[in-house]
Amino acid sequence: MRRIWLLILGAFTLGLDAYVMAGLLPVVADDLDTTVSMAGQMVTAYTLAYAVSAPLVAGLLSGTRPGVLLVVALAVFTLGNAVTAVSTSVAVLLGSRVIAGAGAGVFSALATAGASALAPEGRQGRALALVMGGMSAGTVLGVPVGVLVAEEAGWRATMWLVTGLGVVALAGLCVRLPRIPASPGVPIRARFGALTDRRVAPVVGVSFLAAVASLGLYTYLAPVLGAAGVDAGGTAPYLWAWGIGGVLGSVVAGPLLDRTGRAAALVTAVLVVLVLAEGALPPLGAAAFPALVLWGAAGWALQVPQQQRLLALRGGDGDATVALALNNSALYLGSAIGSGLGGLALAGGLPAERLPWLAAGVAVLGLGLHLAAGRRAPRGGAPGRGPEGAPGREPEGAPERVSGREPEGSR
Known part of the structure; x- marks a missing residue:
C-alpha cells in the first residue's frame, strides 16, 4: 500500500480545493469587488470542468501510459490553482477554476484506477478506500485549516497552500510513482x-x-x-x-x-x-x-x-x-x-x-x-457460482x- 501514498496526497489536495472555496466566497467577492453569487460561479466552473474532463479526456487518452497522464493532470490542476491565487478579475478567476477542475477530474479518475492496479490481489478495496479517504481527509482536515489560513493571511494564501501541496505531490509522482500498466486504447x-x-x-x-x-x-x-x-x-x-x-x-x-x-x-x-x-x-x-x-x-x-x-x-x-x-x-x-x-x-x-x-x-x-x-440484472453463466464453481x-x-x-x- 506504500506505493499509492502519492495518489492519496493528490486526492487530499483535490478534496481541499473542491470544498474550501465555498468557505472563501465572501472574502473573494470583497477582494474582487463583486457579489457573492458571482464569486460562487467559480465553484460551478470548477465542478463543470471536472465533470466534463473526467470521462472525455480519460477516454480519449486511455491508451496512454497512466503515469504520464497522472503527472500531466496534476500539473494542470496545480497550475490552475496558482493562477487562482494571483487572479485580479472575475474573468481570470473563473478561467483558472476551469483549468483546475479539468486537471482534478482527470487525476481523480486515473488515481482510483491506478490505486486498484497497484494494490496486491485481494486488497483493491482497501486501495480504493485509501484514495477516497484522502479526498475526505482533505475536507475534514484541510478545509478548516484552509479557512483558518484565509482568516489570518487572506484567501490567496489558502490557494497558495493548495498549490504548494500540488507541487509536493507532483514532484513525488515524477520521482517515485511505480509503473502502472496502460489499458488498451478505447x-x-x-x-x-x-x-x-x-x-x-x-x-x-x-x-x-x-x-x-x-x-x-x-x-x-x-x-x-x-x-x-x-x-x-x-x-x-x-x-x-x-x-x-x-x-x-x-x-x-x-x-x-x-x-x-x-x-x-x-x-x-x-x-x-x-x-x-x-x-x-x-x-x-x-x-x-x-x-x-x-x-x-x-x-x-x-x-x-x-x-x-x-x-x-x-x-x-x-x-x-x-x-x-x-x-x-x-x-x-x-x-x-x-x-x-x-x-x-x-x-x-x-x-x-x-x-x-x-x-x-x-x-x-x-x-x-x-x-x-x-x-x-441479466443472469449469465451460472448464477451464484464462481469461475471454478465456488459459491x-x-x-x-x-x-x-x-x-x-x-x-x-x-x-
Missing part, C-alpha cells in the same frame, strides 16, 4: 458504450442521486443548524462531526468490502444509513451529532463499493477508467445540482429544517434505483469480488 464506440451500458448506467445513476442527497445538503448545513437554534459561530463542531464520519466511512468501507466481497449489499446498507441519518436531522436538532457522523460516513463510504463495481463491470474492457471518470463526474454534477435545488427551495420559502427530509427522499430514489437494477458470486450486473474480474457471461 474506440469511440466503446467510449460511448460506457455511457449507455445498461449495467454501468444504474451504478452511476445511484452515485448521482446520492451526491444530490449528501453533498447537496452539506452546502446548506449551516442554515439547517441555524433553524435548530445553533448560531453561526457554533457550527464548526457539527462540520467536524460530518467530516470525521466521512473519513471513518471511507476508510472502513475498503476492508469491509475486501472481507465480504459483496459490493451490492454494501451499497444497499450504506444508502439505508444515509436515508435514516438525514431523516433524523430535523427531530434531533442541536443534538444531531450522531446523525451527522453517520451521514458523513455513509456519504463517503458509498463510493468505495461503487467504484469497485464499475471496475468489475468494465475491468475486462479497455474503458474501465472511462466508467470511473463517468462516476466521478456524476458525483460533482450531483453536488452542483443538489446545491442548486437546495438554494431554489430556500428561495421559494421552504423552511431550512425541511431540507434534510427532501435530501432523504432523493436518497430513497437512489436506493430504489439500486434495488431495481439488481432485480433487472458466493452474484450474477452479472451485481459484481461482488474485489479482484476486478468481470462476472461470467458479461461480455
Whole structure:
C-alpha cells in the first residue's frame, strides 16, 4: 500500500480545493469587488470542468501510459490553482477554476484506477478506500485549516497552500510513482458504450442521486443548524462531526468490502444509513451529532463499493477508467445540482429544517434505483457460482469480488 501514498496526497489536495472555496466566497467577492453569487460561479466552473474532463479526456487518452497522464493532470490542476491565487478579475478567476477542475477530474479518475492496479490481489478495496479517504481527509482536515489560513493571511494564501501541496505531490509522482500498466486504447464506440451500458448506467445513476442527497445538503448545513437554534459561530463542531464520519466511512468501507466481497449489499446498507441519518436531522436538532457522523460516513463510504463495481463491470474492457471518470463526474454534477435545488427551495420559502427530509427522499430514489437494477440484472453463466464453481458470486450486473474480474457471461 506504500506505493499509492502519492495518489492519496493528490486526492487530499483535490478534496481541499473542491470544498474550501465555498468557505472563501465572501472574502473573494470583497477582494474582487463583486457579489457573492458571482464569486460562487467559480465553484460551478470548477465542478463543470471536472465533470466534463473526467470521462472525455480519460477516454480519449486511455491508451496512454497512466503515469504520464497522472503527472500531466496534476500539473494542470496545480497550475490552475496558482493562477487562482494571483487572479485580479472575475474573468481570470473563473478561467483558472476551469483549468483546475479539468486537471482534478482527470487525476481523480486515473488515481482510483491506478490505486486498484497497484494494490496486491485481494486488497483493491482497501486501495480504493485509501484514495477516497484522502479526498475526505482533505475536507475534514484541510478545509478548516484552509479557512483558518484565509482568516489570518487572506484567501490567496489558502490557494497558495493548495498549490504548494500540488507541487509536493507532483514532484513525488515524477520521482517515485511505480509503473502502472496502460489499458488498451478505447474506440469511440466503446467510449460511448460506457455511457449507455445498461449495467454501468444504474451504478452511476445511484452515485448521482446520492451526491444530490449528501453533498447537496452539506452546502446548506449551516442554515439547517441555524433553524435548530445553533448560531453561526457554533457550527464548526457539527462540520467536524460530518467530516470525521466521512473519513471513518471511507476508510472502513475498503476492508469491509475486501472481507465480504459483496459490493451490492454494501451499497444497499450504506444508502439505508444515509436515508435514516438525514431523516433524523430535523427531530434531533442541536443534538444531531450522531446523525451527522453517520451521514458523513455513509456519504463517503458509498463510493468505495461503487467504484469497485464499475471496475468489475468494465475491468475486462479497455474503458474501465472511462466508467470511473463517468462516476466521478456524476458525483460533482450531483453536488452542483443538489446545491442548486437546495438554494431554489430556500428561495421559494421552504423552511431550512425541511431540507434534510427532501435530501432523504432523493436518497430513497437512489436506493430504489439500486434495488431495481439488481432485480433487472441479466443472469449469465451460472448464477451464484464462481469461475471454478465456488459459491458466493452474484450474477452479472451485481459484481461482488474485489479482484476486478468481470462476472461470467458479461461480455
